[in-house]
Amino acid sequence: xxxxxxxxxxxxxxxxxxxxxxxxxxxxxxxxxxxxxxRAVGQGPGDVASIAMxxxxxxxxxxxxxDFLVVAGLLEKVDGRYRHTPSSAAFLDPSSPTCLASIVxxxxxxxxxxxxxxxxxxxxxxxxxxxxxxxxEAENPIWVEFAQSMGPMMAPMAGPLGAIVLEGRRGPMRxxxxxxxxxxxxxxxxxxxxxxxxxxxxWAPVLRVALENARRAxxxxxxxxxxxSAFDVEFGGPYDAVLxxxxxxxxxxxxxxxxxxxVRRSLKPDGCxxxxxxxxxxxxxxxPIPAAFSMTMLTSTTAxxxxxxxxxxxxxxxxxxxxxxxxPIPRSPHTIVMAQM
Amino acid sequence: xxxxxxxxxxxxxxxxxxxxxxxxxxxxxxxxxxxxxxRAVGQGPGDVASIAMxxxxxxxxxxxxxDFLVVAGLLEKVDGRYRHTPSSAAFLDPSSPTCLASIVxxxxxxxxxxxxxxxxxxxxxxxxxxxxxxxxEAENPIWVEFAQSMGPMMAPMAGPLGAIVLEGRRGPMRxxxxxxxxxxxxxxxxxxxxxxxxxxxxWAPVLRVALENARRAxxxxxxxxxxxSAFDVEFGGPYDAVLxxxxxxxxxxxxxxxxxxxVRRSLKPDGCxxxxxxxxxxxxxxxPIPAAFSMTMLTSTTAxxxxxxxxxxxxxxxxxxxxxxxxPIPRSPHTIVMAQM
Numbered sequence: 311x312x313x314x315x316x317x318x319x320x321x322x323x324x325x326x327x328x329x330x331x332x333x334x335x336x337x338x339x340x341x342x343x344x345x346x347x348x349r350a351v352g353q354g355p356g357d358v359a360s361i362a363m364x365x366x367x368x369x370x371x372x373x374x375x376x377d378f379l380v381v382a383g384l385l386e387k388v389d390g391r392y393r394h395t396p397s398s399a400a401f402l403d404p405s406s407p408t409c410l411a412s413i414v415x416x417x418x419x420x421x422x423x424x425x426x427x428x429x430x431x432x433x434x435x436x437x438x439x440x441x442x443x444x445x446x447e448a449e450n451p452i453w454v455e456f457a458q459s460m461g462p463m464m465a466p467m468a469g470p471l472g473a474i475v476l477e478g479r480r481g482p483m484r485x486x487x488x489x490x491x492x493x494x495x496x497x498x499x500x501x502x503x504x505x506x507x508x509x510x511x512x513w514a515p516v517l518r519v520a521l522e523n524a525r526r527a528x529x530x531x532x533x534x535x536x537x538x539s540a541f542d543v544e545f546g547g548p549y550d551a552v553l554x555x556x557x558x559x560x561x562x563x564x565x566x567x568x569x570x571x572x573v574r575r576s577l578k579p580d581g582c583x584x585x586x587x588x589x590x591x592x593x594x595x596x597x598p599i600p601a602a603f604s605m606t607m608l609t610s611t612t613a614x615x616x617x618x619x620x621x622x623x624x625x626x627x628x629x630x631x632x633x634x635x636x637x638p639i640p641r642s643p644h645t646i647v648m649a650q651m
Numbered sequence: 652x653x654x655x656x657x658x659x660x661x662x663x664x665x666x667x668x669x670x671x672x673x674x675x676x677x678x679x680x681x682x683x684x685x686x687x688x689x690r691a692v693g694q695g696p697g698d699v700a701s702i703a704m705x706x707x708x709x710x711x712x713x714x715x716x717x718d719f720l721v722v723a724g725l726l727e728k729v730d731g732r733y734r735h736t737p738s739s740a741a742f743l744d745p746s747s748p749t750c751l752a753s754i755v756x757x758x759x760x761x762x763x764x765x766x767x768x769x770x771x772x773x774x775x776x777x778x779x780x781x782x783x784x785x786x787x788e789a790e791n792p793i794w795v796e797f798a799q800s801m802g803p804m805m806a807p808m809a810g811p812l813g814a815i816v817l818e819g820r821r822g823p824m825r826x827x828x829x830x831x832x833x834x835x836x837x838x839x840x841x842x843x844x845x846x847x848x849x850x851x852x853x854w855a856p857v858l859r860v861a862l863e864n865a866r867r868a869x870x871x872x873x874x875x876x877x878x879x880s881a882f883d884v885e886f887g888g889p890y891d892a893v894l895x896x897x898x899x900x901x902x903x904x905x906x907x908x909x910x911x912x913x914v915r916r917s918l919k920p921d922g923c924x925x926x927x928x929x930x931x932x933x934x935x936x937x938x939p940i941p942a943a944f945s946m947t948m949l950t951s952t953t954a955x956x957x958x959x960x961x962x963x964x965x966x967x968x969x970x971x972x973x974x975x976x977x978x979p980i981p982r983s984p985h986t987i988v989m990a991q992m
Contacts, residue, residue, distance in 0.1 A: 320982045321738060322738075322982045322983065323741075323742040323751055324984065325724050325725065325736075326738065326739075326742050326754075326762075328940070329676045329679075329680045329723055329724075329725060330680055330755060331677070331679065331943070332673040332674065332675075332676035332677045333673065333674040333676075333767065334767060334943070334946055335673035335674075335766070336670065336671055336673045337665070337674075337770045338770065338946065339670045339671055340671070340770070340771075341667050341770035341774055343770040345771050345774060365774070366775065367774045367776025368774065368775060368776060369777075370775045370949070371773060371774030371776070373935075374946055375774050377935045377936050378945070378946045380786030380936040381936055381937075381943045381944075382943075383666050383668055384666065386928075387934060387936050393664075397662060397663075398667075400664075401664040401667050402667060410664055410667065413668075414671060417672065424674060427678070429678045430682040430685040430686050432712060433706070433709065433713060433715075433716050434686070434706075434707065434708045434709060435704075436709025436710070436711040436712040437709075461662065467806075482704065501806070511982065565855060574944075582710075593728060594728075595728050597667070598665075598669070599665060599668060602719055602722045604715045604719070605675055605679065605715055605719045606675075608715040608716075610856060613815075615715075631858050636845075641662065641663045642663065643663045643668075
C-alpha cells in the first residue's frame with residue numbers, strides 16, 4: 311500500500327491504481343454473496359474444491375475470487391484454506407443472525423449505480439442525472455427494495471434509538487415514524503413500550519413491508535399506517551415523539567427546516583424529534599462512511615447532503631426546537647440527533 | 652474503519668459497506684481526472700469556488716467530489732482548502748512529469764469493465780465471458796489503447812529492466828521485445844546501449860505506437876518491427892535478449908512453457924529472457940496489487956493468471972532455461988524475472 315507519510319515512506323502510485331480498480335471490490339463481494347461463498351467458508355473445510363462444489367463453480371474462479379476477497383479484507387487465508395474474518399463471520403455468513411448481505415440488493419440498484427457512469431456531468435450540474443427529484447421522486451420503487459433489504463443494516467440502530475426516545479417516557483405514548491421504510495425504528499419503540507401506539511408514514515407499497523415486520527414483531531395492533539409523502543399528508547397527532555430516520559439527507563436545508571416546522575407542530579409540548587443520520591465531522595472528510603455519504607446524495611438527489619451536526623442543529627433551531635443533541639451510535643457510522651421543544 | 656483484530660477492536664460492518672460502495676471510488680477518481688480537478692488543486696488556492704470555476708462545474712458538485720477524494724486518500728484538506736498529497740502531486744497533476752492519469756483510459760475500457768457485471772457467471776465458468784480468447788483475441792484493439800495510455804505507468808519500470816538486461820552486456824546486441832505495446836522497454840535498451848538493435852513484436856496497429864515512441868526517443872533507426880502474434884510469427888534472431896513484459900499472465904502454464912521454448916530457440920547461447928510481471932507471493936494474497944491482478948486475468952482471459960515466482964521459475968525450467976531469478980522493482984508492484992540459458 312502506498313503511504314503518503316511525509317516521514318519518508320517511499321512514494322508509489324499504488325493509491326491511484328487501487329482507487330481506479332476499486333470497482334472490482336464491489337463486483338467481487340457481490341459475486342461472492344450471489345455464489346453463497348460465505349456460507350461455504352463458514353461450513354468449512356475452506357479449501358478451493360469444497361467451496362467450488364458448494365457454489366457450483368469452477369475451481370479457477372473460486373480460487374481467484376477468494377484470494378481477491380482476502381486482499382479486500384473480507385476473508386482470511388491460512389495454510390491455503392479460506393476462513394472467516396470476525397467481520398465476515400458476523401456480517402456476511404447467512405447463518406449469522408447479524409448477516410446483512412441483503413443490503414447488496416439495495417446498494418446495487420441501477421438507479422443508485424448508474425448515475426456514477428455520468429459522475430463528471432453530475433459534478434458539473436451539481437445534481438443527479440436521474441429524472442425529477444431523483445431517488446426521492448414520488449412513489450420511487452427503490453424504497454420498497456430499501457425496506458426489504460436494508461433492515462439488517464438498520465436493525466442494530468433501532469435499540470439505541472428506542473432507548474434514547476423512551477428515556478424518561480413511560481406509559482401511553484404516540485409515535486410518528488416518518489419515512490418508516492422497513493418500520494424497524496417505530497416497531498422497536500412499540501416493543502420496548504407496550505403502551506406505545508406507532509404511526510408509520512411512507513408510500514403505500516413501502517408501508518406494506520413495515521406492516522409485515524410489525525406483524526412478525528407482534529405489534530401490528532399498535533401499528534397504524536399513514537400512506538403518502540411526508541410533505542403532503544397531514545401528520546395528525548399530537549405525538550410524543552417523531553422519528554426522522556435516513557430522511558433529511560435527501561433534501562436541501564430550506565426543505566428540511568420546513569419539514570421540521572411541520573414536525574414541531576405535530577408534537578406535544580414535551581415531545582421530541584429523533585433524527586438518525588450519517589453525520590460527518592465539521593471538516594466534512596471524517597469519519598469515512600458519513601463523509602463519503604454526501605457522494606450518494608450528489609448522485610441520487612437534486613440538493614441532498616450529509617449534514618454536519620452544526621447544520622442539523624441550526625435547522626432544528628430555525629424550526630423552533632429549543633435544543634438538539636448529538637448521540638453517535640457506538641460501532642456504527644450513524645448518529646442520533648435528539649431535539650426537544 | 653473496521654478492524655478485525657482479535658485483540659478486541661470493536662466489530663463493525665464497515666469493511667462490508669466500504670467494499671460494496673468501492674465502485675464509487677473508481678467513478679470519483681475518473682470524474683476528477685476528466686474535470687481536471689488535480690491541475691486546479693495544484694495551481695491553488697484550493698477553495699471550492701476556484702476549483703469549480705476551473706472545472707466549469709457546480710460548487711456543490713466540486714465540494715462533494717473533493718471531500719470524497721480526501722476520504723479516498725487522493726487529496727488533503729486543510730482549513731477548508733484542498734491540496735495535493737505527495738501521491739496526487741506526483742501521479743495525478745497533469746503538470747507533473749510522472750503524471751499517469753492517462754491510465755484511466757485503458758482501465759476504463761468497456762472490455763475490461765463490463766465483464767465485472769457478470770462476475771458470478773465468470774466464476775462459475777472459470778473464464779471470461781468476452782468472446783473468443785478475451786482480451787488476447789487476435790488484433791484486439793484494446794492493446795492500441797494500452798500502448799497509448801499505459802506508458803506513464805510502465806515508464807518507471809523501463810530503467811530497472813534495461814539495467815538488469817544490460818548488466819555485463821556491451822557492444823552490438825540484438826533484442827526482441829515481445830508484445831512491445833508502447834515499446835518503452837526495448838526503446839530504453841536502445842537508449843542505454845547505442846549499439847543495440849531492437850525488434851518490436853506486436854500487432855501492427857500497436858507497433859505504430861511503439862514506432863512513434865522510438866522516433867521521439869531518437870532510436871527509430873535501430874527499431875525494427877515484427878508485426879503479428881508471438882505464437883505465429885517467426886522470431887528470427889538469434890537474440891542476445893528477449894523481453895516478455897506484461898505478457899505471460901494472459902495464458903495458461905502450458906502455453907507459457909511452449910512460448911518460452913520458442914523464446915529459448917531464438918536466443919544466442921549466452922542470451923537471456925527478461926519477463927516483467929505482477930508476481931504475488933506464494934500465499935497468492937500478498938502484496939495487494941500483484942495478488943489482486945489475477946482477478947483481471949479471470950475476467951478478461953480464458954486461462955491467464957498472476958503467477959508466483961515458483962510457477963514462473965518452473966515454466967522457465969521446463970522450457971530449458973538453466974536459471975531464473977526474481978528482481979522486485981522497488982516502489983512498484985512489478986517484478987523482473989531474469990532467465991539464463
